[in-house]
Amino acid sequence: MNSTLQxxxxxxxxxxxxxxxxxxxxxTEILDNAESFAGISGQSVKKVPLLRGKTIVNLFFxxxxxxxxxxxxxxxxxxxxxxxxxxxxSSTSKGExxxxxIRNLExxxxxxxxxxxxxxxxxxxxxxxxxPHISVINAGDGQHAHPTQAMLDMLTIRQYKxxxxxxxxxxxxxxxxxxxxxxxxxxxxxxxxxxxxxxAPKTLLPAQVxxxxxxxxxxxxxxxxxxxxxxxxxxxxxRMTAALLPSESxxxxxxxxxQKKLACANPDAIVMHPGPINRGVEIDSxxxxxxxxxxxxxxxxxxxxxxxxxxxxxxxxxxxAA
Amino acid sequence: xxxxxxxxxxxxxxxxxxxxxxPVYIAAGKIVSVGQKxxxxxxxxxxxxxxxxxxxxxxxxSVRLREPGHSRKGSIHxxxxxxxxxxxxxxxxxxxxxPIIDTPSVxxxxxxxxxxxxxxxxxxxxxxxxxxxxxxxxxxxxxxRMGCIAVxxxxxxxxxxxxxxxxxxxxVSHDLPLALHPDEPSLxxxxxxxxxxxxxxxxxxxxxxAAETIAVTQTLELAILTGCRVHFSQISGQGAVKKIQQAQxxxxxxxxxxxxxxxxxxxxxxxxxxxxYHVLPPFRGQLDKTALRExxxxxxxxxxxxxxxxxxxxxxxGALPETEPGIxxxxxxxxxxxxxxxxxxxxLSQAISRLTDKPxxxxxxxxxxxxxxxxxxxxxxDPNKNWxxxxxxxxxxxxxxxYWEQTLQGKxxxxxxSGKIIYQDNV
Numbered sequence: 001m002n003s004t005l006q007x008x009x010x011x012x013x014x015x016x017x018x019x020x021x022x023x024x025x026x027x028t029e030i031l032d033n034a035e036s037f038a039g040i041s042g043q044s045v046k047k048v049p050l051l052r053g054k055t056i057v058n059l060f061f062x063x064x065x066x067x068x069x070x071x072x073x074x075x076x077x078x079x080x081x082x083x084x085x086x087x088x089x090s091s092t093s094k095g096e097x098x099x100x101x102i103r104n105l106e107x108x109x110x111x112x113x114x115x116x117x118x119x120x121x122x123x124x125x126x127x128x129x130x131x132p133h134i135s136v137i138n139a140g141d142g143q144h145a146h147p148t149q150a151m152l153d154m155l156t157i158r159q160y161k162x163x164x165x166x167x168x169x170x171x172x173x174x175x176x177x178x179x180x181x182x183x184x185x186x187x188x189x190x191x192x193x194x195x196x197x198x199x200a201p202k203t204l205l206p207a208q209v210x211x212x213x214x215x216x217x218x219x220x221x222x223x224x225x226x227x228x229x230x231x232x233x234x235x236x237x238x239r240m241t242a243a244l245l246p247s248e249s250x251x252x253x254x255x256x257x258x259q260k261k262l263a264c265a266n267p268d269a270i271v272m273h274p275g276p277i278n279r280g281v282e283i284d285s286x287x288x289x290x291x292x293x294x295x296x297x298x299x300x301x302x303x304x305x306x307x308x309x310x311x312x313x314x315x316x317x318x319x320x321a322a
Numbered sequence: 323x324x325x326x327x328x329x330x331x332x333x334x335x336x337x338x339x340x341x342x343x344x345p346v347y348i349a350a351g352k353i354v355s356v357g358q359k360x361x362x363x364x365x366x367x368x369x370x371x372x373x374x375x376x377x378x379x380x381x382x383x384s385v386r387l388r389e390p391g392h393s394r395k396g397s398i399h400x401x402x403x404x405x406x407x408x409x410x411x412x413x414x415x416x417x418x419x420x421p422i423i424d425t426p427s428v429x430x431x432x433x434x435x436x437x438x439x440x441x442x443x444x445x446x447x448x449x450x451x452x453x454x455x456x457x458x459x460x461x462x463x464x465x466x467r468m469g470c471i472a473v474x475x476x477x478x479x480x481x482x483x484x485x486x487x488x489x490x491x492x493x494v495s496h497d498l499p500l501a502l503h504p505d506e507p508s509l510x511x512x513x514x515x516x517x518x519x520x521x522x523x524x525x526x527x528x529x530x531x532a533a534e535t536i537a538v539t540q541t542l543e544l545a546i547l548t549g550c551r552v553h554f555s556q557i558s559g560q561g562a563v564k565k566i567q568q569a570q571x572x573x574x575x576x577x578x579x580x581x582x583x584x585x586x587x588x589x590x591x592x593x594x595x596x597x598x599y600h601v602l603p604p605f606r607g608q609l610d611k612t613a614l615r616e617x618x619x620x621x622x623x624x625x626x627x628x629x630x631x632x633x634x635x636x637x638x639x640g641a642l643p644e645t646e647p648g649i650x651x652x653x654x655x656x657x658x659x660x661x662x663x664x665x666x667x668x669x670l671s672q673a674i675s676r677l678t679d680k681p682x683x684x685x686x687x688x689x690x691x692x693x694x695x696x697x698x699x700x701x702x703x704d705p706n707k708n709w710x711x712x713x714x715x716x717x718x719x720x721x722x723x724x725y726w727e728q729t730l731q732g733k734x735x736x737x738x739x740s741g742k743i744i745y746q747d748n749v
Contacts, residue, residue: 020523099639120525121595121641142643143525182525207528211519 005127012316015127015136016309018145019186027154027190033308034155034301040077041303050311051080055110058084059101059126060139061117066275067139067149070299071114074306080314083110098122099129106131112314113137120144120179135313137306143179149274150183152305154191156298157229160270164191168226170265171214172199172255173233173282176206180274181233189213199223200255203244220255224264232257232273232282248281257283262292270294323741324366325349331371331702335378336675337691346376348698351741356692367743369736371702375670378678378690379411379699379737383501383579383627384555385652387413387444388719390431391420394634396719398432401632401652402441404718406745408628408652409701409734412682412689414501416555417449418476424449424460429468443699443739445687447474447501450489456481459489462496471685472553474501477602483540490550499551499685504537504562505603514643516604520589526643529604535561542569545576553684554578556629558603560613567622577684578622580614581629582658583649585667587611587724597638597645598724601629615667618676625681626673628655632720650720653711657730660705664731670705698741707733 006021008014013026040048056075058068068084075082087101105113112135115123120142127136140146161167169188175181175198188196196214198205209216217223224230239245257271271283271293279285288295326348333344333356340356347354347363354360385405388396405413415432417423423432423446436444448465450473452458462473473493480486493500510533515521517528538554542565545552557563557578566578583601588611592599599605617623631648638645655677663673682690689699709715710729737745 117641119641119644121643124595125641141525141641143527145525179525182523206522207517207530208519208522212522 005124008316010316013309013312014316016147016313017123017127017136017138019147019150019183019190022190024190024192027151027187030151030305030308030312031155031158033312034151034304037307038301038304041300046077047079048077049079051075051078051314054080054112054314056080056082056112056114056310057105057110058082058114059087059105059116060085061087061115061122062140064116064140067116070302071139071306074303074310077303078307078311080310098126102126102130106134111135112310114139116140118142137309137313140179143177143182145183146179147183148302148306148309149180150187151309152298152301153184153231153272153274154187155301155305156272156294157270159297160294161228164188164193167193167228168195168197169193169229169231170197170199170223170227171231171233172220172223172257174204174235174239175200175209175233176204177236177239178233182212184231185212185214197223197227201245204239220261221264224261227265228269230257230262230265230269230271232271234274234276235278235282252281256281257287259284259286259290262287272298275299323350325363326367326369326698326738326741327363327365328369328371328376328700328702331374331376333376333692334671334674335692336671337679338693340692341671346692346700348738348741351698353692353694353696353698355694369702373706374702374704374735376700376702377674378692379701379739380409380655380677381412381681381687381690382410382630382652382655383414383625383681383684384416384581385410385413385628385630386632386648387415388632389419389435390428395637396632398435398444399439400717400719401630402436402439402444404630404652406441406737406739407717407734408655409703409737410628410652410655411699411701411737411739412443412445412687414471414685415444415446416476417447417474418454418478422449422454423447423465423470424452424454426461426464426468429465429470433469440742440744441739443689445469445471445685447472448498449473450475450500451480451485454478456485459492462492462498466496466498470498471687472499472501474555475503477503477505479505479507479537483544486541487544487548490544490548494548494550499553501553501555502541503555504534504541504557506533506536509533509536514600514604514647515592516589516606518589518607520592524594531559531561531606531610534559534603535565538562538565542574542576545569545574552576556581556584556603556627557614557617557623558584558606558610560610563613563617563622567617567620570622577624579625579627579681579684580618580623581651582626582655583629583651583724585611585614585618585626585662586658595642596724597640597642598649598722598726600638600642600645600647601649602647615662618668624676625684626655626659626676627681628652630718632718633722634720638722648722649724650718650722652718653716654723654725654730656703656734657732660732698738700736700738701734702736703732703734705732707731709733
């Protein structure tokens, strides 16, 4: 279902909504394209005319500065026109108003929606109800998916580790509420890593977590054994008030990444975090800023990956129109 | 009133252990005889039921008519027409109309409208508490006098067990059974899908089956304490089935029904984010579906209902979590029940029993059989007729069904209510 919605009749990426249903070959193609765009960002003239004349709308129903900025930057480096729309919305917002927004923008002949929304499935809904010429990129929907984040993480892992097939990856923290984790798990499994472990107390793991094709552990020292890639997740303050955790300090004690815990992993393990970091809550500053941290590389890769995906979904439409 | 003869049909009347080809004689709105021709009977109307089944009209324990209060979704007129087309001749109406069925005038309004629509057999459930807020008792005595046959919490849990206890004690005093939708709201709040692998995969808030099992368990204890007769509406999980079965074995007078779609669909059938699959309680796992079917066979669950909830398009227009739950289900009730028979879960007679005499017995309705003297509420259907669910065949104002544009087998050809033909298949 997801893959049929995401691919056009020629098997090209039309919408990018979720990692689910996409092939290893397609994910690899995204990574290869991103790698070539990463080169552009290092040049003094950081712009290519690939998407000149295209209009991209950043449709953010949920606040985000960092993600939106990287989409902005990616679009402008591809020479597209960008429209930023921030719609503060309540969770009770109706489908009608969402659809009306989409219809109005469609009428202005835009080409691509980059959507962030607090409801799981919102990007799917928009993709299903948009005019046929419009592509949709999911920039995070509820607790469902954040596929561009996952792909920039995959690019980072590939740059440091080359080959996915021998890797053991640990994702630590609030898996239950994390769209990032869901997309990462799907991407890692599709790219064929040896093992994905999730490490968290049961209150922060989704029901039947093993069905996601991961090994679940509650103890971090055990969980980090033989690990090549450590992905820390951001912990939201709400988790304490919802009785999912007793306190930040207890969470840090059990699941915060310190030098000592890091030593349980392989010596060349890399440390990742989708940001923004809660220093002293999920990660110690000395680790976040330490030699094994690749957190800033993730940020750099964010632009390249979004350039790759934007150009792929917009060029498939040119190709099929031709 | 016309004298009607239904001939050449296979009569299935489970309450009377009848399953054979017999004529049915109707006069003055009542069944006169099944089999033997009454003296001096000359039919004004003869219905030929060759290759068809003739059975009591269906008694549906949960049908939302959407009137008063939700006219965008449906009306008493539109939804009783859908009921007639579904072979349903008696229906129970949960109290969550707007205004809520907590005052006699609302009941009066509904009864008048139902009469006007030519479909008098609407049996309202009274709200268990005022405004269904779960705080204060409703005027149960007055509501019963106006025609309410039970008290119900609809989808709103009582605020605490003390209030539920008092409501049950008060209901006992007025000889009203309680139709309870079992749900522990602190566990289910915000959820839209069965808590399990699918909800986890799509990042959708889940409802654990325990939310239902816990409510059932607590209510069973209160049934012992208060002596209130409890009927559990629309059970979805294996835990609840087990608890109810245990209680029945211990002699507690509890009953339960199941919505037809719960016997067919599980969370794995869900198309991602498709709001048509948004239903409460949610579609659960394969083991639950199996347990529900077994519960039907061993009589733990005695009735199948449609749990009909028509919606307007806008209510379902959105990603699943932000849409309203419920399925427009009246008109798929018969074909989906026949599918249970085709899949060897029930015999045809057992299946019809769970749509007719069994649900009628739960609320002591004098319905659901073809015994002489009974109201001539009859459904005639063609068990082999294939039809597509589409706008040409559909009657409900709500088209919110996962079966839209699918071809189903089994279609009602005639529906009679008190000897009046209220539906006739025109194809």
